[in-house]
Amino acid sequence: MPSEIVQGDKTGDATLPDAIKAYLKEKYNKPGNVFCGVIHRLDRPTSGAVVFAKTSKGLERLNAQFREKDTHKVYWAIVDKLPTEKNGELVHYLKKNEKQNKSYISTAKTLGAKEAKLSYRWIKSSDNYHLLEVHLETGRHHQIRAQLSSIGCIIKGDLKYGAKRSNPDGSICLHARELSFNHPTNQEPITVIAPVPQDPIWQFFEQ
Numbered sequence: 001m002p003s004e005i006v007q008g009d010k011t012g013d014a015t016l017p018d019a020i021k022a023y024l025k026e027k028y029n030k031p032g033n034v035f036c037g038v039i040h041r042l043d044r045p046t047s048g049a050v051v052f053a054k055t056s057k058g059l060e061r062l063n064a065q066f067r068e069k070d071t072h073k074v075y076w077a078i079v080d081k082l083p084t085e086k087n088g089e090l091v092h093y094l095k096k097n098e099k100q101n102k103s104y105i106s107t108a109k110t111l112g113a114k115e116a117k118l119s120y121r122w123i124k125s126s127d128n129y130h131l132l133e134v135h136l137e138t139g140r141h142h143q144i145r146a147q148l149s150s151i152g153c154i155i156k157g158d159l160k161y162g163a164k165r166s167n168p169d170g171s172i173c174l175h176a177r178e179l180s181f182n183h184p185t186n187q188e189p190i191t192v193i194a195p196v197p198q199d200p201i202w203q204f205f206e207q
Contacts, residue, residue, distance in 0.1 A: 090150075
């Protein structure tokens with residue numbers, strides 16, 4: 001269940017970096033403050049892989065990789081409708097509404113709008129839902145949620161983008177499945193694959 005948040009917000013809830021710092025402090029018996037650098041974020045109701053840096057130099061180098069798009073992210077999304085084409089690319093312009101914490105499809109001429117690109121492929125279907133694998137080319141606010149919703153493929157449990165009902169635990173069925181990057185020190189390629197949540201629908205699709 002995606003109960004932890006990557007960065008602090010107005011709720012004041014404890015963050016994942018706080019938990020990591022406590023773990024590192026105890027594991028390595030470190031005196032004083034422990035470093036944990038935030039490189040990227042996941043939406044709070046989203047599950048999956050997230051990477052942090054243990055040193056400031058590592059943070060600087062990993063930030064450069066993410067900024068220069070030398071990383072690769074793969075998401076899994078369970079949606080309520082199949083796209084017209086089982087495999088395809090979506091290109092939109094998105095504008096974020098800060099007050100609503102939501103992104104809307106707009107036009108290239110809209111002030112503040114940013115281009116959003118992703119590709120997807122169909123993996124598997126159940127009686128009522130469908131699993132899509134999504135590859136991000138850009139990293140916009142709520143990009144996958146907004147773009148899939150715009151073509152009528154609403155992520156299960158995502159009330160903000162059109163789902164009819166929420167998931168019991170407040171999550172949405174969007175999962176950061178895979179994250180690839182180079183180690184900040186030795187440059188060896190690393191791929192992190194996150195197991196899906198312990199939920200019957202996710203277990204069905206992972207089989």
